[in-house]
Amino acid sequence: MVELIEYLIPRESPPHPAPTPGAGYLPEVWLLGSSTYSAQLAAHLGLPFSFAYHFAPALLDEAVGLYHDTFRPSRFLESPYLMVAASVICAPDELEAQWLAGSNALNLIQRAQGRPGPLPSPDEAAAYTMSASETAFVRDALATHAIGAPEMVTQKLRTLASRTGAQELMISTRVHSLDARVRSFSLLAEEWGSSSPEKKQPELDSRLSSSTL
Amino acid sequence: MTTSLSVLDLATVASGSTPAHALRETTEMAVKAEQLGYKRLWVAEHHAMAAVASSAPAVLIAHLASATSRIRLGSGGVMLPNHSPLVIAEQFATLEALHPGRIDLGLGRARGHRPRHRARLAS
Numbered sequence: 001m002v003e004l005i006e007y008l009i010p011r012e013s014p015p016h017p018a019p020t021p022g023a024g025y026l027p028e029v030w031l032l033g034s035s036t037y038s039a040q041l042a043a044h045l046g047l048p049f050s051f052a053y054h055f056a057p058a059l060l061d062e063a064v065g066l067y068h069d070t071f072r073p074s075r076f077l078e079s080p081y082l083m084v085a086a087s088v089i090c091a092p093d094e095l096e097a098q099w100l101a102g103s104n105a106l107n108l109i110q111r112a113q114g115r116p117g118p119l120p121s122p123d124e125a126a127a128y129t130m131s132a133s134e135t136a137f138v139r140d141a142l143a144t145h146a147i148g149a150p151e152m153v154t155q156k157l158r159t160l161a162s163r164t165g166a167q168e169l170m171i172s173t174r175v176h177s178l179d180a181r182v183r184s185f186s187l188l189a190e191e192w193g194s195s196s197p198e199k200k201q202p203e204l205d206s207r208l209s210s211s212t213l
Numbered sequence: 214m215t216t217s218l219s220v221l222d223l224a225t226v227a228s229g230s231t232p233a234h235a236l237r238e239t240t241e242m243a244v245k246a247e248q249l250g251y252k253r254l255w256v257a258e259h260h261a262m263a264a265v266a267s268s269a270p271a272v273l274i275a276h277l278a279s280a281t282s283r284i285r286l287g288s289g290g291v292m293l294p295n296h297s298p299l300v301i302a303e304q305f306a307t308l309e310a311l312h313p314g315r316i317d318l319g320l321g322r323a324r325g326h327r328p329r330h331r332a333r334l335a336s
Contacts, residue, residue, distance in 0.1 A: 007302035025306035
């Protein structure tokens with residue numbers, strides 16, 4: 001990781017080999033992790049850290065605590081910058097959100113049974129009869145997902161943000177159709193409101209300036 | 214406290230669909246995410262998973278960056294144990310040169326696949 005970053009930082013004596021493009025073309029570098037080790041590594045290197053809450057929910061508090069407590073300022077950041085990844089399905093109402101979540105639930109069962117496949121449709125999921133143990137497995141697996149109407153999803157995400165101090169949440173939405181995926185992100189953005197100031201501000205400004213003209 | 218929202222996209226392959234269609238849907242998702250004001254969209258590196266068409270993040274990011282104009286795009290993440298650091302540096306410096314200020318290089322320490330696939334990636 002350090003070797004990779006060193007290729008892209010301008011220096012007096014370039015590395016050998018010196019990639020082109022290389023030095024001076026440094027993207028924003030992030031460390032992703034689902035463990036306490038990766039949290040400490042990100043802190044040690046002074047990198048922004050993205051924690052995979054969507055598949056490692058149990059370690060969230062410990063990893064985030066270590067990242068914040070052991071962070072060392074670097075050429076990248078003066079203070080910690082945390083992102084938390086979360087699974088979300090947002091629909092106009094709770095019932096439909098749960099219906100859409102059936103796809104992911106059945107896909108998780110298929111994977112656990114060693115026969116992974118493409119993401120089933122909600123109809124395929126509804127046609128599948130879960131055993132008691134599968135029902136319990138799915139309930140556990142989806143417990144940390146935010147699935148529901150916009151208000152409920154937003155409330156759950158705001159709780160996650162304040163619990164971790166995250167500057168950013170990364171939303172993963174596994175649903176069968178693109179329409180349902182886009183609608184979920186659209187409903188969430190609308191409810192979150194302040195999440196899209198860059199988009200809303202210019203619109204507002206142009207409306208104001210045209211009205212004054 | 215204001216918290217930004219971003220998108221993690223796995224280029225999910227739905228039943229009855231194809232990886233090509235999944236990748237086109239991810240492209241549409243990136244355009245919509247930009248319109249909706251999301252800060253960034255990251256794509257994963259998963260290997261040999263029937264439900265995930267995102268296995269080559271740098272290639273996909275290049276495509277998504279050309280289809281959009283403002284949203285940040287990145288890897289969530291490049292699984293470093295699979296690659297030579299020099300090659301990843303070259304790929305992402307190329308992306309940064311083509312789309313300055315819009316590229317994120319998210320790095321992971323896992324492999325994103327099962328052992329059987331590991332040998333093939335390494336050979």
